[in-house]
Amino acid sequence: MEPRHPSTSSDGGQDPVVLVVEDEPSIANMLRVGLSAEGFHVETAESGWDALRTLESGPVDLVVLDVMLPGLDGFETCRRLRDGGWAVPVLMLTVRRRVEDRVRGLELGADDYLTKPFAFDELVARIRALLRRAGRLQGGGTLRAGPVELDPETHRVTRDGVEIRLTPTEFQLLETLLRHPERVFHREALLHRVWGYRSEGDTNVVDVHISHLRRKLGDRDRQLIRTVHGVGYALDPEAP
Amino acid sequence: MKTPRVPLRFRLALAYGGVLAVILASLGVVFYARTRSFLLESTGRRVRAQAKPVIERWMPELQRDGAGAGLGAIAAPLARDLTSRDTVATIIARSGRILATGRLLPEEPQAPPVARSELEQALQGENEVTVLESVQGRRFLVVYVPLRPAPGHASIVGAAQLATRLDLVDGVLSRLWAGLVAALLLALAAGGGLGLLLTGSALRVLGPLVATCRAIADGDLRRRTGLARRNDELGDLARAFDEMAERIESMFAVQNRFVANAAHELRSPLTVLRGSLEILLRGDADDAAAARELHRGMHAEVQRLSRTCDALLELSRVEGASALEREPLAVAGLVRGSVARARRTAGDRILVISEGPPVTLRGSGSLLAELLDNLLENAVEHTGPHGRIEVSWSARNGSVELTVEDDGEGIEPAELPRIFEPFFQGSRRRNRRHRGTGLGLALVRAIAEAHGGGVTASNRQGGGARVRATLPVS
Numbered sequence: 007m008e009p010r011h012p013s014t015s016s017d018g019g020q021d022p023v024v025l026v027v028e029d030e031p032s033i034a035n036m037l038r039v040g041l042s043a044e045g046f047h048v049e050t051a052e053s054g055w056d057a058l059r060t061l062e063s064g065p066v067d068l069v070v071l072d073v074m075l076p077g078l079d080g081f082e083t084c085r086r087l088r089d090g091g092w093a094v095p096v097l098m099l100t101v102r103r104r105v106e107d108r109v110r111g112l113e114l115g116a117d118d119y120l121t122k123p124f125a126f127d128e129l130v131a132r133i134r135a136l137l138r139r140a141g142r143l144q145g146g147g148t149l150r151a152g153p154v155e156l157d158p159e160t161h162r163v164t165r166d167g168v169e170i171r172l173t174p175t176e177f178q179l180l181e182t183l184l185r186h187p188e189r190v191f192h193r194e195a196l197l198h199r200v201w202g203y204r205s206e207g208d209t210n211v212v213d214v215h216i217s218h219l220r221r222k223l224g225d226r227d228r229q230l231i232r233t234v235h236g237v238g239y240a241l242d243p244e245a246p
Numbered sequence: 247m248k249t250p251r252v253p254l255r256f257r258l259a260l261a262y263g264g265v266l267a268v269i270l271a272s273l274g275v276v277f278y279a280r281t282r283s284f285l286l287e288s289t290g291r292r293v294r295a296q297a298k299p300v301i302e303r304w305m306p307e308l309q310r311d312g313a314g315a316g317l318g319a320i321a322a323p324l325a326r327d328l329t330s331r332d333t334v335a336t337i338i339a340r341s342g343r344i345l346a347t348g349r350l351l352p353e354e355p356q357a358p359p360v361a362r363s364e365l366e367q368a369l370q371g372e373n374e375v376t377v378l379e380s381v382q383g384r385r386f387l388v389v390y391v392p393l394r395p396a397p398g399h400a401s402i403v404g405a406a407q408l409a410t411r412l413d414l415v416d417g418v419l420s421r422l423w424a425g426l427v428a429a430l431l432l433a434l435a436a437g438g439g440l441g442l443l444l445t446g447s448a449l450r451v452l453g454p455l456v457a458t459c460r461a462i463a464d465g466d467l468r469r470r471t472g473l474a475r476r477n478d479e480l481g482d483l484a485r486a487f488d489e490m491a492e493r494i495e496s497m498f499a500v501q502n503r504f505v506a507n508a509a510h511e512l513r514s515p516l517t518v519l520r521g522s523l524e525i526l527l528r529g530d531a532d533d534a535a536a537a538r539e540l541h542r543g544m545h546a547e548v549q550r551l552s553r554t555c556d557a558l559l560e561l562s563r564v565e566g567a568s569a570l571e572r573e574p575l576a577v578a579g580l581v582r583g584s585v586a587r588a589r590r591t592a593g594d595r596i597l598v599i600s601e602g603p604p605v606t607l608r609g610s611g612s613l614l615a616e617l618l619d620n621l622l623e624n625a626v627e628h629t630g631p632h633g634r635i636e637v638s639w640s641a642r643n644g645s646v647e648l649t650v651e652d653d654g655e656g657i658e659p660a661e662l663p664r665i666f667e668p669f670f671q672g673s674r675r676r677n678r679r680h681r682g683t684g685l686g687l688a689l690v691r692a693i694a695e696a697h698g699g700g701v702t703a704s705n706r707q708g709g710g711a712r713v714r715a716t717l718p719v720s
Binding site: 030032033035036037039040042043101122123124125126127129191192194195196198199 | 510513514515516517518519520521522524525527528529536539540543546547
């Protein structure tokens with residue numbers, strides 16, 4: 007079937023719109039705050055009917071859909087949404103771990119699922135992957151700052167077209183900085199994002215990897231990755 | 247040391263057989279002894295009866311010939327007349343001298359030796375002296391008969407020894423003995439065999455029972471014995487067992503649902519707490535307002551978890567309470583207090599008290615207030631913003647029936663039996679904005695049951711739910 011709403015996605019240059027359908031206010035709040043900080047524009051809906059109305063009223067790039075909803079549940083909402091011709095990616099949040107529930111969700115047209123409680127990192131990663139797959143992430147996925155380019159799909163990093171070999175940790179560090187240009191990251195925040203929350207909390211490791219990264223990227227005068235004294239690091243997208 | 251395994255049916259059969267053997271053997275011994283003494287006595291009587299006319303015929307001869315040597319004169323013919331094929335007679339003088347013996351023919355028995363003491367008894371006038379003697383392996387019944395000149399005469403001139411072969415009696419007795427032993431063995435075999443068969447068939451029921459026990463022990467709680475239709479003690483056992491299995495199965499189902507629901511209930515707060523903490527750790531919520539919002543959300547969830555925890559403790563406390571502290575309580579006062587409290591959170595909903603009879607009941611004031619509070623909270627939660635809730639009570643059969651009715655969305659009929667389970671969430675949930683602990687109705691049931699009452703839920707004719715707690719007055 008030809009999607010009836012092929013133009014529902016937001017235009018490039020704007021933040022992708024994520025519709026969170028969740029009747030539990032505390033979870034909806036948490037998702038709104040967290041996803042907003044990750045650079046998404048978040049809309050919320052309390053019920054399946056609400057969600058369908060929001061889809062009608064404006065562009066939505068991705069739907070985060072809770073299964074346990076009053077009235078129209080997540081499965082039913084997903085089915086109606088697909089029957090209505092929306093091609094928007096749907097990520098289901100479920101509390102049940104049973105395989106048949108996941109299969110049912112996927113069969114009804116969901117693109118991915120996560121069980122509650124989930125790691126926020128994983129939710130963000132999956133949302134990004136779905137958006138990328140649907141071609142709704144700006145810049146076709148390639149991240150750019152001055153002469154440096156990073157392709158999250160192929161894990162290739164180049165400076166002025168010349169490939170630079172990075173370790174996986176350095177790659178992730180650079181990707182984190184590139185995703186949030188100009189944002190000042192605390193060392194702890196970088197530690198958490200790159201090394202995970204299992205890390206011991208020694209932020210020296212961040213400094214060491216930043217200096218490796220600067221050397222490999224030829225950023226001797228620290229113009230690309232700036233040091234913000236007493237806080238952490240930030241990336242300057244306009245660096246020469 | 248391990249005792250060897252002896253199947254129960256063998257032990258039972260052995261016991262039957264043992265008892266049977268003792269009974270039969272004692273019967274046999276008594277019967278044998280009676281028969282033997284009867285036979286010997288009748289033999290003695292027969293010998294005396296046969297001897298009497300012969301003696302009475304010969305003794306008058308003594309008077310005719312004059313006393314003294316007379317007995318010697320008639321001894322030989324007398325002895326001869328008293329002797330037959332079975333019996334041999336010996337005539338003995340007062341002095342103890344043997345005057346004559348009647349044996350002539352070789353097939354006639356040899357006379358046994360004279361027994362001194364028995365002879366003395368006979369000579370002193372004892373009429374019934376009888377003794378058993380054994381001569382050359384053959385048994386004799388020996389009778390000593392005093393000889394008088396005339397019947398009833400005081401003087402005794404001598405004695406006759408009459409020895410009768412007991413071959414015939416012994417033959418009868420030994421055949422009787424053999425028959426008794428055979429009958430005993432036969433009865434034993436039949437009794438034991440039959441016992442084995444009967445107990446075996448009765449105990450065969452235990453096979454499926456054991457198999458069912460094992461299956462249940464292995465976790466198959468749905469297994470039943472399938473013997474409940476038997477109309478005997480084993481059927482009773484099977485029925486009792488099946489009832490127990492039924493109860494265990496349902497208790498496990500409730501328990502499993504409780505654990506699943508509780509785990510489910512933890513997922514929402516965990517999702518919020520984990521997500522919020524990770525967002526904060528990522529440094530995403532650097533702006534103070536966002537961080538504050540996350541903190542507030544986490545705080546609310548932690549508070550809710552604390553409330554749930556308190557309610558769970560309360561629930562287990564009420565369920566485990568052995569005896570309540572009871573005091574006399576006016577139902578009207580209880581209802582008015584709870585309704586007043588409920589009005590504070592009821593918004594525009596209309597709460598009505600339909601006054602019932604002025605009854606008092608004995609119970610825990612705080613628990614019953616909690617019961618009513620929870621019922622009202624539940625009603626408020628399930629009615630629209632302008633809903634109507636009515637509380638009423640009545641007295642019936644020594645119980646007070648407290649009823650809370652609302653005009654909300656009612657209860658899914660299939661969910662009626664389960665709404666009092668802890669953490670049960672119906673499909674007709676309105677929203678989670680005013681989410682309780684999920685334990686309110688479970689607590690209601692626990693409190694009602696702790697008071698010896700119960701609680702039921704139903705749907706009203708015109709829509710809405712009706713929950714009724716029945717509480718005994720004392």
